[in-house]
Amino acid sequence: MSFLSPWLLLALLALPLIWWLVKAVPPQPRLHNFSSLLLLRRLTQHKQNAAHTPLWLLLLRLLAVTSLILGFSNPVWGPGEQKTAPKNLIIIIDNDWAAMSQWHERQIAFTRLGLKTLEKGGTVRVLLSTRLKNNQWPDIFQTSDPKQFKDYIAELAPHPGNLIDII
Template structure:
């Protein structure tokens, strides 16, 4: 029961407010308890001319205070909630919850889980089963239907995975499961990134005669990805991208780490207004660059902002020896002089 901005968890208790007139009548009917006096003869003689009166009813302020206390008790028992949240549509024969848990979902995974918990809680209060599927899990992962408690456990056990989504396969499985639950509610918690085959996958999912659809995604994609890390002659060249159409300039800092996790170099990449690509260079000696084990963008807690380096990213110093005296006498004419480093 909700009266903006206040709702009550047990609204039936508010019927107890109807008892306030009865309490008021009882308070007026019952006079205060008479005072007990000691019986000394002299005190009686001293107050023989004093006229004492006992009130027939309680003072009005005392009656009002007692009624107010009774009303507050009734309201407290009704479990009031200030500014209650809007109940999400999780009705129908079942709730199908489809969640993107790929690399792009790591940045706002906490919000994604909180939204899913609200949906599952509402489904549990309505007594409907929950089908829960993650688009970056194995194709044969179990999707239900489950009861609300089991679905909540599976949700809390899920984590973002550093791989792309497979929406066509997962949506097809959910649609097949909904054939036995016509009129179900479908909730899609998307990461905001388009993928190959998405349109056909959405059509397959929505063809299952869903009663209602909840579509939740980020208002603005603020992801930044590291797309290139090349160990060149004069430094480590980096390339980063962001969502197109952002009119604001931006700067990101990339840090290089060795195999023990120590930060040994960094560089700044600057996005111009409206540009979706930025470049930068870590200008450090190649001996230090050979110690790079990974490069990551600061503040980006997702796999797209991390590059793991292997032996192919290292540069080696090579020495060339020649037994020809002509090469030493005329080095500019020597074939070894023109070998590119």
């Protein structure tokens, strides 16, 4: 497990301070005499002073604060980088207009994934999500040659279209 914002874990150091603040008992209320109000004189006094916060409530509050701190530090649970490349890889590329803003980063990711498979002697297939100008679906690109794959990915560009059509 790793954290995307590990510096937020420093807030866990504040838990002892929170424990002390929650455990502190407020001062006893002062008693004021209202001599002019007979009604208040006739009332019976019921003192309800909490000696301390129950331990279960204190632990529950600290658990809630700890959960918030851990949640805000963005925990990521995952296997990390895959050590072995798959023997055969199918890459479905969404190359419609919405992909244009991050197209370069996507090309780098496609190339890295494909080359990792090709270096292990595998085959890469690429399926595009937009139709050609003649409204036909492009053929599935298949190769075992790293240079041919890199050239194909470099030639790709985003086009108007809809991913729903392919599904």
